Amino acid sequence: MVNTYQELNKAGVNDQAAKHKKRELDLRMDCLINADQCTGLMCRRKVFDVCFDNEVADFDHLDCNPECILGCSCCLILQPMVCCDIHHPDHFSIYADEPSVMSHHSCLSKYTKKVPDLVLQDALDDWHEQKTISTYSWSHLNDLGPSLVLPNCMLDRIVNCAHHHKINSIFDLKKETGWMDSDRFGNEIITLIQRHAPPIASPFVTTPLSYPSTGNVPVLATPCPTARTNTPNLKHRNKCGACNNEGHNGKFQVLKFP
Ligand SMILES: [Zn+2]
Ligand SMILES: [Zn+2]
Numbered sequence: 001m002v003n004t005y006q007e008l009n010k011a012g013v014n015d016q017a018a019k020h021k022k023r024e025l026d027l028r029m030d031c032l033i034n035a036d037q038c039t040g041l042m043c044r045r046k047v048f049d050v051c052f053d054n055e056v057a058d059f060d061h062l063d064c065n066p067e068c069i070l071g072c073s074c075c076l077i078l079q080p081m082v083c084c085d086i087h088h089p090d091h092f093s094i095y096a097d098e099p100s101v102m103s104h105h106s107c108l109s110k111y112t113k114k115v116p117d118l119v120l121q122d123a124l125d126d127w128h129e130q131k132t133i134s135t136y137s138w139s140h141l142n143d144l145g146p147s148l149v150l151p152n153c154m155l156d157r158i159v160n161c162a163h164h165h166k167i168n169s170i171f172d173l174k175k176e177t178g179w180m181d182s183d184r185f186g187n188e189i190i191t192l193i194q195r196h197a198p199p200i201a202s203p204f205v206t207t208p209l210s211y212p213s214t215g216n217v218p219v220l221a222t223p224c225p226t227a228r229t230n231t232p233n234l235k236h237r238n239k240c241g242a243c244n245n246e247g248h249n250g251k252f253q254v255l256k257f258p
């Protein structure tokens with residue numbers, strides 16, 4: 001009994017040690033990541049020579065083609081025109097843009113999903129399934145799932161951001177999710193958000209603007225035509241935070257046809 005306990009305890013300690021060790025970065029990976037901070041390195045390629053014995057690797061271009069005095073032209077390793085991001089930063093700047101866009105995303109407060117949030121989630125679920133079929137094929141949807149077009153974590157992020165009214169444009173979408181296909185499909189996502197997102201709850205007490213009852217109610221922004229014609233079974237209707245009327249939310253007006 002005591003032995004068992006001690007063994008368990010020992011195993012636990014080893015487990016913790018292993019976990020701790022895992023958290024320490026491998027020295028060679030540290031050199032690779034921080035090559036620009038080490039005066040002895042100052043080149044990403046040099047790390048492979050110093051830490052991974054790249055320099056001592058045998059050339060085999062002479063063995064590949066012994067007929068030619070210069071060896072095989074395919075296997076001959078030439079000095080590259082572009083070395084690394086430390087030596088040629090201009091060549092790598094295009095890769096640095098995406099993470100910086102994502103780093104400016106909003107921090108969202110916790111909330112409980114209500115009907116409008118779930119309606120938007122359902123709409124996005126349907127959308128990314130249909131989009132996977134139309135962009136790839138039904139078999140891709142079956143084999144790989146709808147995350148092929150839009151990963152589930154990003155879909156959740158969109159729902160949460162829409163709840164807090166953080167996504168009003170493709171730029172917002174890209175900023176908040178880091179989704180690579182924002183430019184390609186963003187318009188469709190924005191349309192779904194405008195159609196289904198919960199109304200803005202105004203923290204201010206405002207005096208509603210009064211319009212003449214017979215006059216035209218100004219329409220500040222209209223959703224795209226499909227947004228109006230394709231929503232016959234929509235149970236939820238937006239309620240305006242400013243005037244308390246249904247059918248619009250202060251930003252978007254559902255048009256009524258005679
Ligand atoms: Zn270099
Ligand atoms: Zn060869």
Ligand SMILES: [Zn+2]
Pocket residue numbers: 240241242243244245248249250
């Ligand atoms: Zn209103």
